[in-house]
Amino acid sequence: MSTFPSMQGLLNHSSSLNASSFRAARFCIARKFSSTAAREKQRVVILGSGWGGYGLLRGIDKKRYDVVVISPTTYFNFTPLLASTAVGTLEFRTAIEPVRRYVPAAVYYQAWCDNIDFSRKTLTCMPATRPITREASDPTKVDDPNYRASANIPFTARYDKLIIAVGAYSQTFNIPGVKEHAYFLKDVKDARRIRSRILECFEQANQPVISDVERRNLLNFCVVGGGPTGVEFAAELHDLLQTDVRTHYPDLARFTNITLYDVADSILSSFDQSLVKYTEKMFSREGVHILTNHHVERVEAGKLFIREKGEVPFGLLVWSTGLAPNPLVSAMSGVKKNPKTQSVITNDQLNVIMQETNEPNPDVWAIGDAATFEEAPLPATAQVASQKAHYMITKLNTLAKDKDHCEPFEFHNQGSLAYIGNWNAIYDRSSTLPEGEKDKFMSKETGRVAWLLWRSAYFTMTLSWRNKILVPTYWFLNWMFGRDMTRF
Numbered sequence: 001m002s003t004f005p006s007m008q009g010l011l012n013h014s015s016s017l018n019a020s021s022f023r024a025a026r027f028c029i030a031r032k033f034s035s036t037a038a039r040e041k042q043r044v045v046i047l048g049s050g051w052g053g054y055g056l057l058r059g060i061d062k063k064r065y066d067v068v069v070i071s072p073t074t075y076f077n078f079t080p081l082l083a084s085t086a087v088g089t090l091e092f093r094t095a096i097e098p099v100r101r102y103v104p105a106a107v108y109y110q111a112w113c114d115n116i117d118f119s120r121k122t123l124t125c126m127p128a129t130r131p132i133t134r135e136a137s138d139p140t141k142v143d144d145p146n147y148r149a150s151a152n153i154p155f156t157a158r159y160d161k162l163i164i165a166v167g168a169y170s171q172t173f174n175i176p177g178v179k180e181h182a183y184f185l186k187d188v189k190d191a192r193r194i195r196s197r198i199l200e201c202f203e204q205a206n207q208p209v210i211s212d213v214e215r216r217n218l219l220n221f222c223v224v225g226g227g228p229t230g231v232e233f234a235a236e237l238h239d240l241l242q243t244d245v246r247t248h249y250p251d252l253a254r255f256t257n258i259t260l261y262d263v264a265d266s267i268l269s270s271f272d273q274s275l276v277k278y279t280e281k282m283f284s285r286e287g288v289h290i291l292t293n294h295h296v297e298r299v300e301a302g303k304l305f306i307r308e309k310g311e312v313p314f315g316l317l318v319w320s321t322g323l324a325p326n327p328l329v330s331a332m333s334g335v336k337k338n339p340k341t342q343s344v345i346t347n348d349q350l351n352v353i354m355q356e357t358n359e360p361n362p363d364v365w366a367i368g369d370a371a372t373f374e375e376a377p378l379p380a381t382a383q384v385a386s387q388k389a390h391y392m393i394t395k396l397n398t399l400a401k402d403k404d405h406c407e408p409f410e411f412h413n414q415g416s417l418a419y420i421g422n423w424n425a426i427y428d429r430s431s432t433l434p435e436g437e438k439d440k441f442m443s444k445e446t447g448r449v450a451w452l453l454w455r456s457a458y459f460t461m462t463l464s465w466r467n468k469i470l471v472p473t474y475w476f477l478n479w480m481f482g483r484d485m486t487r488f
């Protein structure tokens with residue numbers, strides 16, 4: 001196929017191209033059979049390049065499998081560092097790893113998987129690049145499946161073994177205006193938008209023509225959702241306001257305000273109560289307001305409507321109220337799903353359970369936020385996704401040697417960490433310990449000790465040597481010279 005020379009041998013037309021309707025063209029990624037090949041290599045398709053998908057891509061034996069990754073993002077997001085990049089404590093590059101690092105050992109397509117046919121073992125995918133056809137292209141609509149279908153060329157991919165690691169989306173509870181006016185923090189692109197908006201708020205507030213009331217409104221930063229992501233973002237933003245904002249916008253610092261809203265009666269519900277109290281005390285001392293039992297009813301441009309408080313003007317609203325199912329998973333039929341979260345149910349070896357037979361599918365696995373167990377579900381965290389990816393590496397690499405690996409997946413909880421600002425953090429391992437040992441040495445830590453644990457944990461977990469050098473370098477540079485406050 002002349003148009004895709006680099007894919008020769010991997011791509012094979014499943015149906016001939018219809019010249020009059022190029023949009024409807026379909027390609028089938030099918031391995032070229034070699035008559036001399038002693039043993040057919042199986043095609044493993046990994047959907048997603050997050051903690052689950054990228055983790056598996058790193059370790060899977062690419063000599064024994066044809067590995068194909070299909071993901072709309074060309075990189076892996078190191079999510080625990082996103083809040084730091086959103087305020088400039090770290091640069092964006094430090095929180096991502098490129099998928100193409102593993103090419104040509106693996107094949108990568110920047111595409112969405114829109115449908116899985118489990119009986120035919122095929123996937124319908126849509127390029128996540130801008131439309132190749134000359135039809136109207138609107139990059140702002142690229143997340144809308146109807147738009148993608150109308151403006152791009154779908155292709156079909158075949159798999160022998162499939163790993164679904166498509167993660168989840170941000171939950172909005174269908175509250176009107178959230179999607180349009182709030183910022184989410186799931187991807188480095190979101191972090192970039194947030195950073196740009198924060199700096200824009202300051203530049204707008206700095207205009208000579210506006211009143212102090214307008215300044216106060218613009219510099220009112222609201223965070224909805226008191227989970228670890230919301231808390232860490234509020235903490236990082238607080239650090240920015242207390243340091244570089246005071247240097248670069250000395251007249252505006254007094255107008256700034258951060259409020260964290262949550263509908264529940266407490267923040268950080270997964271942490272031990274003593275650590276929650278500690279965080280609340282620290283936030284209150286540092287001037288970060290926590291308003292629990294507050295219900296957001298709707299959002300308009302620059303305005304939040306709260307049942308208990310009325311209208312609240314804001315310059316930036318960051319929304320982090322948990323997870324909503326990935327549309328691929330919501331639309332997926334034939335597999336058993338958790339009725340509440342819509343995540344795919346797997347057995348203890350991570351195979352998806354087929355609805356009709358109630359039996360595990362031997363060639364399809366689901367990991368990460370898109371998957372759950374029927375009984376005793378695990379939290380939707382990077383820790384779980386990454387451990388499941390490691391389990392899959394062992395499983396698939398063992399299967400490739402014609403041996404079976406039947407050990408069930410076992411989660412080893414390493415505890416939870418959250419940064420809470422001003423070089424303080426909280427660390428909780430107590431929930432992993434049996435009753436009576438919950439107050440054991442180092443089971444809960446706060447302050448600088450926990451902060452050191454937080455930084456060392458994420459430095460250790462950083463995947464590439466490049467980022468192992470860049471992360472501490474930026475920590476040091478920004479501590480020494482301050483954050484980069486340039487708005488692009």
Ligand code: FAD
Pocket residue numbers: 047048049050051052053070071072073075079080081082083111112113114165166167168185186187229326328367368369370380381382383384385
């Ligand atoms: P993701 O990492 O979200 O990856 C999903 C992948 O699938 C992405 O590459 C996406 O582009 C791709 N995809 C989506 N749809 C499709 C499709 N239709 N077809 C193909 N590919 C698709 N957890 C912790 O344990 N510790 C932390 O400190 C921590 N901090 C966090 C901070 C933030 C800001 C956020 C947002 C999350 C944090 N988490 C943390 C949670 C953790 O990031 C998630 O649990 C983890 O990312 C889940 O991994 P995953 O592979 O399932 O999904």
